Amino acid sequence: MANPIVVVNVTQTQAPLPAALQKTGALISQGGTTLGVGEYSLLTQLSDLTPLLATPLSLTSVAWASTFGGQVTATAAANHGIAAGQQFTVTIADVVPAAYNGTYLAMATGAATFTYYLTANPGAQTTAGTYTPRNSAELVSMATTFFTQGAQQGVYVLELGAGEPSTGVANLSAFITANGQIFYSYLVPRNWDGDSTFLTFLGGFESTTAKTYFFVTTSLQNRGVYEATMKCVEAFVEAPFVGAWPTNVITNATYSGGRVTLTTTSAHGIIPGQYFSSTGFTPDGYNGTFLALNGTTGSTLIYAVPADPGADSVQGVLVASLYVSDPPPAAQFDHAADFWVTLNYDPSTTNKVTPFAFSYLYGVTEFPIKGNAARLSSLKTSSDNYVGTGAEGGITNTMLLWGHVKDGRPFNYWYSVDWMQINGALFVANAIINGSNTPINPLYYDQNGINRLQQVLAGVGGSAITYGLALGKVIQTELNGPDFALELDRGTYAGNVVVNAVPFVPYSISNPSHYRIGKYDGLSVTFTPLRGFESITININVTDFVAG
Numbered sequence: 001m002a003n004p005i006v007v008v009n010v011t012q013t014q015a016p017l018p019a020a021l022q023k024t025g026a027l028i029s030q031g032g033t034t035l036g037v038g039e040y041s042l043l044t045q046l047s048d049l050t051p052l053l054a055t056p057l058s059l060t061s062v063a064w065a066s067t068f069g070g071q072v073t074a075t076a077a078a079n080h081g082i083a084a085g086q087q088f089t090v091t092i093a094d095v096v097p098a099a100y101n102g103t104y105l106a107m108a109t110g111a112a113t114f115t116y117y118l119t120a121n122p123g124a125q126t127t128a129g130t131y132t133p134r135n136s137a138e139l140v141s142m143a144t145t146f147f148t149q150g151a152q153q154g155v156y157v158l159e160l161g162a163g164e165p166s167t168g169v170a171n172l173s174a175f176i177t178a179n180g181q182i183f184y185s186y187l188v189p190r191n192w193d194g195d196s197t198f199l200t201f202l203g204g205f206e207s208t209t210a211k212t213y214f215f216v217t218t219s220l221q222n223r224g225v226y227e228a229t230m231k232c233v234e235a236f237v238e239a240p241f242v243g244a245w246p247t248n249v250i251t252n253a254t255y256s257g258g259r260v261t262l263t264t265t266s267a268h269g270i271i272p273g274q275y276f277s278s279t280g281f282t283p284d285g286y287n288g289t290f291l292a293l294n295g296t297t298g299s300t301l302i303y304a305v306p307a308d309p310g311a312d313s314v315q316g317v318l319v320a321s322l323y324v325s326d327p328p329p330a331a332q333f334d335h336a337a338d339f340w341v342t343l344n345y346d347p348s349t350t351n352k353v354t355p356f357a358f359s360y361l362y363g364v365t366e367f368p369i370k371g372n373a374a375r376l377s378s379l380k381t382s383s384d385n386y387v388g389t390g391a392e393g394g395i396t397n398t399m400l401l402w403g404h405v406k407d408g409r410p411f412n413y414w415y416s417v418d419w420m421q422i423n424g425a426l427f428v429a430n431a432i433i434n435g436s437n438t439p440i441n442p443l444y445y446d447q448n449g450i451n452r453l454q455q456v457l458a459g460v461g462g463s464a465i466t467y468g469l470a471l472g473k474v475i476q477t478e479l480n481g482p483d484f485a486l487e488l489d490r491g492t493y494a495g496n497v498v499v500n501a502v503p504f505v506p507y508s509i510s511n512p513s514h515y516r517i518g519k520y521d522g523l524s525v526t527f528t529p530l531r532g533f534e535s536i537t538i539n540i541n542v543t544d545f546v547a548g
Helices: 136-148 165-179 196-205 335-344 373-381 411-435 447-466 481-490 504-510
Strands: 025-029 040-043 057-065 071-076 087-093 102-108 113-117 155-159 185-187 213-218 233-237 248-256 259-264 275-279 288-291 300-304 386-389 398-401 474-477 497-501 523-526
Touching (some): 136 155, 165 196, 185 335, 288 300, 411 523, 447 474, 447 504
Parallel strands (some): 185 213
Antiparallel strands (some): 071 113, 087 102, 248 259, 259 300, 275 288
């Protein structure tokens, strides 16, 4: 209409989209898919992985022998690129007889050979068949265990290219540098455990503001290499493969090329792939729990170490093992289960964040209890996680023990810290952007503007409490830095979410150059992440006196 009496101006205030970072995780592949290096693909169900998998590779022969209770030696048509003595998951297919086929935990024995255990003799091979590339079978086991927990949570697969762990670590570092933070957490291949380049890489994610986590499947032998500073590592020890054998005196220990060879007084009964413990040695480097490697037989024990322990001035003993335990099935990747739990967190009023410890896990193998009391206590002390059951509470479900990252704090502690960082920044930025596009009520750098931003942060804090992420209630304060610090020292606000905003005038006096450049750093949030019980003591007094 020409010459209208009333002119209406419309502006739009837009709410922020929910922050999705903490629901994004990636299964790391090294040559297991047809994706290019640095490419990733979303899996919403297990079948989504199938078209991405790399083409199986040819075998030239498979042969069964009665050694170690039934062992198959497979020979690949080309070098498999796996270091001798390294364990890996493999899927054998299209072999005739078909009894050779399946998914197994294998051990590389040479440039093109590997072995796996098979109790019954399938007979002479007539068709050699195929095996999966290095990471494909493990990737399938990761995804299988992940989706066993539930269908409502998706996950990405990130391809880092075939090669040794150092290659994968370098490519992951380059990926993060080039793309920023796309994923909140990563489930890493088993063979990254203890790799020196990986350990160095982890040092870049230890700060309180780092919001990246690595779910590492470690071993009884390697778990000690992860330090308490590594809040970015959620370390997990799978049920070990152990046999039964008596104490055996060790008569000789030698080191060569990264391998230790022990000689026992008599045949020890240990087979490659099993864990054993030795004690009583000087130097101490020969003492510990180790994985028996290929070549272990009779009275000879072989295992890997990162450095020469030195000459054995005092010889030790092989510790007796009283109970037999099998490892998890090769088609299973237990750490993928608790990885799912963390990605499935979706904080809301009706879907609060539960404690990570004691989370139910499905399709996983319990760490054996018999004979392992001291070992399980050590795992808890060192913040290494494992699968237990709810038997203490009369519950048969398998569950996570103890849900800690390497700095000793529960994973949901840091999840809460990250949530507060992510959403505090998101909602304050949203308020500033909207305030610059709302002529009715612009957001200015003055006391009123500070009050509005403080109120926004207080709302985030209130949501954190409602969602099961923070303890107490929201308290808003308007104190200068020294006074606020004094009140914190006095414990005035202990157990609450405190949002402080230094008033405009005192702040401007203390920081005279900030107003000119639009800078204000007087907002702060102090809070205690909410956590669950992990240890309860009940005191019971028994008396002979009858109450009168």
